Amino acid sequence: MKLADYTTAIIGTGRVGSQFDFVPDHPDNHADAIAVSGNFELVAGVNRGREKLDAFGERYGIKALYHDYLQMLKDIGPDLCIIATHPELHREMVEGCVSVPTTKAIICEKPMALSLEECDAMIESCSKAGILLQINHNRRWDNQWLMVKKLLEDGAIGDLNHVYCYMDGGKPAPWWRSENEGPLLHDFTHYFDLLDLYVGEVDWLCGMAEQRKRPWAVEDFSAAFIKFRNGVTGVITGAELTEYDDSGMEFRGSTGVIRVDGDGLKLFQSKQDVYEPDSGFQWSTLQPQELSLPPTNSSYVDALQELYDALEGKTALRSDGLVGRRSLEIVMGIYQSQINGCRPVNFPVQIKKSGVEELRRLNQFIDKTN
Numbered sequence: 001m002k003l004a005d006y007t008t009a010i011i012g013t014g015r016v017g018s019q020f021d022f023v024p025d026h027p028d029n030h031a032d033a034i035a036v037s038g039n040f041e042l043v044a045g046v047n048r049g050r051e052k053l054d055a056f057g058e059r060y061g062i063k064a065l066y067h068d069y070l071q072m073l074k075d076i077g078p079d080l081c082i083i084a085t086h087p088e089l090h091r092e093m094v095e096g097c098v099s100v101p102t103t104k105a106i107i108c109e110k111p112m113a114l115s116l117e118e119c120d121a122m123i124e125s126c127s128k129a130g131i132l133l134q135i136n137h138n139r140r141w142d143n144q145w146l147m148v149k150k151l152l153e154d155g156a157i158g159d160l161n162h163v164y165c166y167m168d169g170g171k172p173a174p175w176w177r178s179e180n181e182g183p184l185l186h187d188f189t190h191y192f193d194l195l196d197l198y199v200g201e202v203d204w205l206c207g208m209a210e211q212r213k214r215p216w217a218v219e220d221f222s223a224a225f226i227k228f229r230n231g232v233t234g235v236i237t238g239a240e241l242t243e244y245d246d247s248g249m250e251f252r253g254s255t256g257v258i259r260v261d262g263d264g265l266k267l268f269q270s271k272q273d274v275y276e277p278d279s280g281f282q283w284s285t286l287q288p289q290e291l292s293l294p295p296t297n298s299s300y301v302d303a304l305q306e307l308y309d310a311l312e313g314k315t316a317l318r319s320d321g322l323v324g325r326r327s328l329e330i331v332m333g334i335y336q337s338q339i340n341g342c343r344p345v346n347f348p349v350q351i352k353k354s355g356v357e358e359l360r361r362l363n364q365f366i367d368k369t370n
Helices: 015-019 028-034 051-059 069-076 086-100 118-129 143-153 188-198 299-311 321-339 355-363
Strands: 006-011 042-044 080-083 105-109 132-136 159-168 202-210 223-227 231-238 245-253 254-261 264-276 282-289
Touching: 006 028, 006 231, 015 051, 015 299, 028 042, 028 051, 028 245, 028 299, 042 051, 042 069, 069 086, 080 086, 086 118, 105 299, 118 132, 118 188, 118 321, 132 299, 132 321, 143 188, 143 245, 143 254, 159 188, 188 223, 188 245, 188 282, 188 321, 202 321, 223 321, 231 355, 254 282, 321 355
Parallel strands: 006 042, 006 080, 080 105, 105 132, 159 231
Antiparallel strands: 159 245, 202 223, 223 231, 245 254, 254 264, 264 282
16 A cells, blocks of 8 residues: 655644535545545644544544644644644744745645735745645635636637626624634635636726624625726625625626526526617627536545645646735735725735734724624
């Protein structure tokens, strides 16, 4: 039996580290992906809480369980460190992993950090040490979202003109994320990463991030108009003010529309319905098209395989630190626009520190929980 090439430790054995199970019969967290990989061996886990740590150890047969990640690094010295903690810890933990000579690669959860300043420090430290840094924007490996990319590249909707993203959902409390993450950082980074993948670099945006009703000192409503360097425009809206959860993306082109929402991926193409001979005017409507949808895959498994290939010198990472930074820059651009009275913000953005902290300083985000 072939021994695994790279030993692996997970720092943060909670939801995305070892508990998510949304996709039946497919590994849907980091630990499950490692368990089916022949190239990586899970050797240690770190978590602040005892209950999740013990459950992780029992499920995966891991004896090396720690509360202190630095002690784990000293004792175990894994080749791969997976950081699945809250983002305010990411910079410190990445730099801690870099300081250990055995570290060859780091997988860091999204959002990459809470500020562009932190992103830059993480990128620089990994680059200087020759360590691969992969940011887990997992939709980049998801077959459905990759099919959207192929449809766009194949001209299925003609020339792309506009993209619309929306995400509404009423969550009872932000217990599942850190107190420094609003929905822009925690949720919309998925969509911003996809916009980077499909459309490209942002030229400027005009946005808002408001705390309207909820007591936590982060935004509960956000919106932005985005102009990309290639001329495509985009609109995003998101709120945590609804009883229902609803999210999706729509790509509107010159000859059709691609829509991805709770009902899955759909393609609509224009078809001439009515022609008026006297005026020469014609009406075209959107007609649904049959699609041969790709099989469900595990983005965690495919991302891990890509990392292995990169470690072996066979490929480059599709979501490295620079890619992870770009989605965060859109978030920071929206915060900067809100700080400036919702005025347009040109890219690259100037705000390098936490936009959430600056809006708290300006009393636009206020803790009303007491």
